[in-house]
Amino acid sequence: MGFRALLTDRDDAGKVSSAVTEIDEARLPEGNVTIDIDWAGLNYKDGLCLTGGGGLVRNYPHVAGVDFAGTVRDSADDRYAVGQKVVLTGWRVGEVQWGGFAERARVNADWLVPLPGGLSTRDAMVVGTAGLTAMLSINRLEAAGLTPASGEVLVTGAAGGVGSIATALLAKLGYTVATLSGRPQHAEALTALGAASIVDRNEFLAQPDKPLESSRWAAAIDCVGGKVLSKLLKQVKYDGVVAALGNAAGIGLETNVLPFILRGVTLIGIDSVMQPFDTRIAAWQRIAETFDIAAYGDLVREIGLEELPAAADQILAGEIKGRVLVRPR
Numbered sequence: 001m002g003f004r005a006l007l008t009d010r011d012d013a014g015k016v017s018s019a020v021t022e023i024d025e026a027r028l029p030e031g032n033v034t035i036d037i038d039w040a041g042l043n044y045k046d047g048l049c050l051t052g053g054g055g056l057v058r059n060y061p062h063v064a065g066v067d068f069a070g071t072v073r074d075s076a077d078d079r080y081a082v083g084q085k086v087v088l089t090g091w092r093v094g095e096v097q098w099g100g101f102a103e104r105a106r107v108n109a110d111w112l113v114p115l116p117g118g119l120s121t122r123d124a125m126v127v128g129t130a131g132l133t134a135m136l137s138i139n140r141l142e143a144a145g146l147t148p149a150s151g152e153v154l155v156t157g158a159a160g161g162v163g164s165i166a167t168a169l170l171a172k173l174g175y176t177v178a179t180l181s182g183r184p185q186h187a188e189a190l191t192a193l194g195a196a197s198i199v200d201r202n203e204f205l206a207q208p209d210k211p212l213e214s215s216r217w218a219a220a221i222d223c224v225g226g227k228v229l230s231k232l233l234k235q236v237k238y239d240g241v242v243a244a245l246g247n248a249a250g251i252g253l254e255t256n257v258l259p260f261i262l263r264g265v266t267l268i269g270i271d272s273v274m275q276p277f278d279t280r281i282a283a284w285q286r287i288a289e290t291f292d293i294a295a296y297g298d299l300v301r302e303i304g305l306e307e308l309p310a311a312a313d314q315i316l317a318g319e320i321k322g323r324v325l326v327r328p329r
């Protein structure tokens with residue numbers, strides 16, 4: 001039986017484009033669980049996959065979509081029964097494997113997570129890879145000793161998916177959150193999520209650059225990398241800790257050793273893609289307990305498969321507010 005998918009292909013000249021296509025189920029990749037997808041999410045990485053960026057997709061034609069939630073349609077794995085609600089993030093699904101921009105997916109059961117109690121499949125995609133990564137970052141910062149009493153936590157790329165959910169989660173957990181954003185038009189939305197202050201990205205970057213700057217942040221969650229991460233590292237307080245998770249501003253990082261050897265600053269790398277099952281389950285559970293999804297509603301936009309190529313360009317241009325959800329049917 002066929003299903004609709006956004007099929008991404010590359011022509012002989014190397015141009016990558018996508019179109020909604022009817023696909024025969026026999027073309028689904030190997031796997032032991034087949035899922036009817038209710039919702040997928042749009043992530044920065046999907047923007048790259050849909051435009052051929054970053055060399056993430058090697059084999060065409062391809063179905064992108066790095067996260068999705070849905071209902072088990074067919075299972076050859078004891079852990080998953082027909083009708084069960086599941087969520088998938090990471091494991092290079094949507095990059096190396098066919099992903100969530102389709103009505104149906106077939107995957108390895110090891111990559112799935114049963115939907116945490118209380119969450120709908122739509123809720124799970126409001127959270128998505130973005131929210132999971134935000135939670136994993138907070139968990140790592142806290143494991144390094146961060147508590148609400150430590151002081152201000154800076155979130156960069158704050159109006160995007162990871163940044164906005166990190167802001168909401170930190171505020172709910174009692175942290176004082178400062179958000180760095182290049183888009184003042186979203187300041188009100190960030191304040192509503194619990195941001196105590198907004199730092200203008202241009203003003204932040206325009207400050208004179210010194211090897212070590214006045215210390216302000218107890219911790220930071222950095223979604224953008226590049227010059228922003230380089231500068232904020234010099235402003236982290238003694239014994240502070242920074243979680244680096246993104247590269248929206250580039251993969252470069254120019255720094256010096258002074259924040260590390262004079263202030264004992266710790267730089268932690270966050271990867272959500274290859275996290276083991278138990279770590280994922282614990283993070284999803286904490287999200288279900290902490291994240292006020294209703295209060296995040298103004299930052300959610302729903303689109304269909306046809307609208308994805310335009311949305312991919314928008315996310316790469318840093319123009320998406322919060323989370324974009326994809327309804328494949």
Ligand code: NDP
Pocket residue numbers: 042043044045129130133156157158159160161162163180181182183201223224228245246247248249250270271272273315316317318319320322
């Ligand atoms: P979004 O596009 O939703 O958010 C990125 C935000 O970064 C933008 O909203 C913008 O925020 C800011 N930004 C964009 N371009 C620039 C720029 N040139 N300079 C400075 N800031 C910029 O993406 P996601 O939230 O989905 O992902 C954020 C980053 O995290 C991406 O690099 C993504 O690849 C990475 N990521 C990593 C994961 C991991 O496992 N390590 C998992 C998920 C995402 P504002 O306008 O507020 O400044």
